[in-house]
Amino acid sequence: MSEEMPSYTWDEITPCPRPVEFLERAGVGSAQPCFEYALPYGAEPMDGGVRFRFFSRSAREMRILFYDSPQDLHPSQVVPLYPETNRWGDVWTLFVPERGVGTLYHIQADGPFLPEEGLRFDRTARLIDPYAKALAGPYLFTEDKILVPPKCVVVSDHFDWRGDRHLRYRMADSVIYEMHVRGFTRSESADSVYAGTYRGVAEKIPYLKSLGVTAVELMPVHEFLASDPFTA
Incomplete structure (x- = not known):
């Protein structure tokens, strides 16, 4: 995929209620009403789960593939994102309960294959989240020669600096x-x-x-x- 990332300000972001029935239909646990926002991108650990946000203007459908181990060839769970319920503009977003720091994942995107327009979607490709903050595991190949890159890792930005402060040199x-x-x-x-x-x-x-x-x-x-x- 080759797409230009958008630039948003917080004033441009309107909270949108996520349908309660979606998570039940996706089979990822009990659903609770919440709100989705466009930023930040990537995986954000929160109380009770992880919020995922991906940008794709041309994708028709997206999926999150979860793994139990960095060495696993195949995902233990696949969670679909639907344009009707998980797409706000060009941002695809989903809160997945019962996931947290250390969760391993890839993303998949289904869309047009138009190389002359810079679009090369392959629904079987395992993709690294461009906003992933850590990767784990080796490059692998499935039985049908599909490349499995290192897994993305959900990490927390929290760090105890113990009173240290930035020196702020110009x-x-x-x-x-x-x-x-x-x-x-x-x-x-x-x-x-x-x-x-x-x-x-x-x-x-x-x-x-x-x-x-x-x-x-x-x-x-x-x-x-x-x-x-x-x-x-």
Whole structure:
């Protein structure tokens, strides 16, 4: 799928009541009345379940595939999203009860296959949520050679900073030091008891500050497929 993401302001978002009977029809537990909103996108853990929101202007139907393990080839549950009940404009949204942090999922989208218009929908494809904040598991192939990418993971944004506050350096005054955790203190010249570890990096904070460094960027910024010749 190739689609331009929209830009919304909160003033443009109108709460829409979700039909109570939908979850019962989808077979995902007892339904409770609630309201759906367009933002934020992705998976948002809430009391009693997870709210999913996906953007697709051209999809005719969408599904959420849930898995019990990162190594599973096949989903343990498939929950459909219907345009009549789960689509508000170009946003597809659904609250799924009895799901929470750690839930593994993919999405599927059914729609037109018109490559000349940038539309390449494949209803059998397992898709990664573009707003997923974590992935788990390897790339797999089903018996009929359908690619199963790593599973999306529902995560919580809550973190106890224990009183830490952002230093708020202006970008013009920032000096950002890029490093790999292992390589930064691996050399004997680093003279670190905790060589190649996060603790080893922490030992060197006074040294970095003496250089005028204001921020450290740990590389790589995300995991990559080690067997891929383009990223390994």
